[in-house]
Amino acid sequence: MFSFSEENYLKAIFHLERKYQAGVSTNALAEEMETKASSVTDMIKKLSEKELVIYKKYQGVKLSELGDKTAIQVIRKHRLWEYFLVEKLNFNWDEVHDIAEQLEHIKSEKLTQELDKFLGFPKRDPHGDPIPDAEGNFSVANKMLLSELGKAEKGICVGVKDSSSEFLRFLDKNNISLGKEIKVLEKEAFDGSMLILIEERELRISQLISNNLYIKIQ
Amino acid sequence: MFSFSEENYLKAIFHLERKYQAGVSTNALAEEMETKASSVTDMIKKLSEKELVIYKKYQGVKLSELGDKTAIQVIRKHRLWEYFLVEKLNFNWDEVHDIAEQLEHIKSEKLTQELDKFLGFPKRDPHGDPIPDAEGNFSVANKMLLSELGKAEKGICVGVKDSSSEFLRFLDKNNISLGKEIKVLEKEAFDGSMLILIEERELRISQLISNNLYIKIQ
DNA sequence: ACCTATTTTTAGACTTATCTAAATTTATTT
């Protein structure tokens, strides 16, 4: 089917399309893939020949229907494996991403379906991201960033924007995890920091933190 | 660490060493890997530079201690994943090999250990082959081929030599599976076929079959 | 010991995915 590299590019384009609906630029892709712009151009040409992306020179890329479908299947596998690692193999949520980066490329439709069934058809991965079903459908939750909340408002923690080990371990250390309620007690206009209430604890967090925590308001 | 291709070569050399203790020939490896002898020579040189094999031109290869250890770890992962697929994801024993060929290359020590623990530290894979433990130790069962049994002798089916889908499905169709007792009722000298008794059923099997079924005598 | 067949290695080429450096196109500023 497709190579690891091709699948990784499709996934990257998929994610970047949310931010750049008009088309994903070569440089944006290069940064996301941690590679050089010239390498991106080469790969885009190949993806274009395989009809996975729509590409016109100097105009950026978009996923074709096939590219979109393929990207979603890779993301489905990535998130199912992350769920498996956390729920069945006792991994912490900060340890699973790199292993899922490998597992997402295993080619077997049946494996994916059986894994999904074995896990009980989970709807969200350990970081709160939706897991597409076999048909590629997934619900986009109406979440917002904690930083968007005003004083005295509250919400339930439902996901992370930054899912780096560093950030996740910071959250662990401060006992912040998905499902918990957070109330904004104070908001400092000067630096954007806020004082929050979580499980009867008061905690001061910087804007960098509140900018990377998704919450849902009731 | 090592590439998929390097790991596959190490595994192939490991298996062939059981048959050719004096050293594995280039041609034997080429056949096992379904590739050309010239490609094998190229790869052997690379493995030799990485000190994974002992190689002298025209003399065949042997695994070094490091190569042996590495091969066993790949085999450990292969067999653990096969066990997982059969025991947890409802795969049949004839469907797991190709997927395990992919999964065996996933790099994560912790994943392997946790998977092993999750599965309850199984000792044998679905085809009766031993699963090496974390240190690379595994027990070589004192099994023999069914074809070596004489008339009126019996044994318990403990493994398959040929683990192709075709053979395994043949066994399924005839209700032959690991753990069952087989007694030789008759042995035909002319073509090596035998009449066996398995679960009160009488069955005539060709020598090709009895040559690929391992049994253990009590 | 020599000739021949077989095995193994070497030489040179190809593909995939990447890179650097240079050329080209597009965007921005004066």
Add this chain to the structure above:
DNA sequence: AAATAAATTTAGATAAGTCTAAAAATAGGT
């Protein structure tokens, strides 16, 4: 509108893993 800056593509190179065809080494048979 021209000049400059930034983004993008092209040209040419490299490494991994494979191939075909040719050369070299080994093994067998007389």
